[in-house]
Amino acid sequence: MTTYFKNIYTALYTLFVGMKITFKHLFVPSVTIQYPEVKLPMADRIRNRLYVNMDDCIGCDQCARACPVSCISIETVKSMPTEDLGKTSQGKKKALWVTKFDIDIAKCCFCQLCVFPCPTECIYMTDAYEFSEFERSGLNYSFVTLNADEIAEKKSNFAKMEAEKAAAKAAPKPPKAEEPASKPAGDA
Numbered sequence: 001m002t003t004y005f006k007n008i009y010t011a012l013y014t015l016f017v018g019m020k021i022t023f024k025h026l027f028v029p030s031v032t033i034q035y036p037e038v039k040l041p042m043a044d045r046i047r048n049r050l051y052v053n054m055d056d057c058i059g060c061d062q063c064a065r066a067c068p069v070s071c072i073s074i075e076t077v078k079s080m081p082t083e084d085l086g087k088t089s090q091g092k093k094k095a096l097w098v099t100k101f102d103i104d105i106a107k108c109c110f111c112q113l114c115v116f117p118c119p120t121e122c123i124y125m126t127d128a129y130e131f132s133e134f135e136r137s138g139l140n141y142s143f144v145t146l147n148a149d150e151i152a153e154k155k156s157n158f159a160k161m162e163a164e165k166a167a168a169k170a171a172p173k174p175p176k177a178e179e180p181a182s183k184p185a186g187d188a
Helices: 001-025 064-065 148-170
Strands: 051-052 072-078 096-104 124-125 140-142
Touching: 051 096, 064 072, 072 148, 096 148
Parallel strands: none
Antiparallel strands: 051 124, 072 096, 096 140
């Protein structure tokens, strides 16, 4: 009979201990953050979505080579000698058209290894962390500033320039005019 009353006492004791915690939180104002309207401040060195400032990008491909998961793909085309692409904000002269600069955020491991080798500091991690998508293809970000027609034009101009160089190299050179033979210094 004593174990019966002991079990009842243990059950009531644990019930009141649990209810004590419940009642303690019942009368305290909640600290729930209403997420879409109120956002927590982010840490200074947070690593989230990548961003590329294409005005400063020189197409050096350093970031794509440093990426351990190959989520960055870059294609460039050499500019024509007559074209002036301008300079970066650090004063570095641009020589390549960047025709493709895509980042697949679905593959990205947010390691920030692509940021450090960039000589113009044009790629960096932002504090934007809300980038959920319904389709996986929505996580492919393209940073190219040229449209499809301009990309095709730059590629065809480069192909023409290369063809002209190859034709000039393959063309037979005119024979050099022979110089009159000079007399040896010892003959007089």
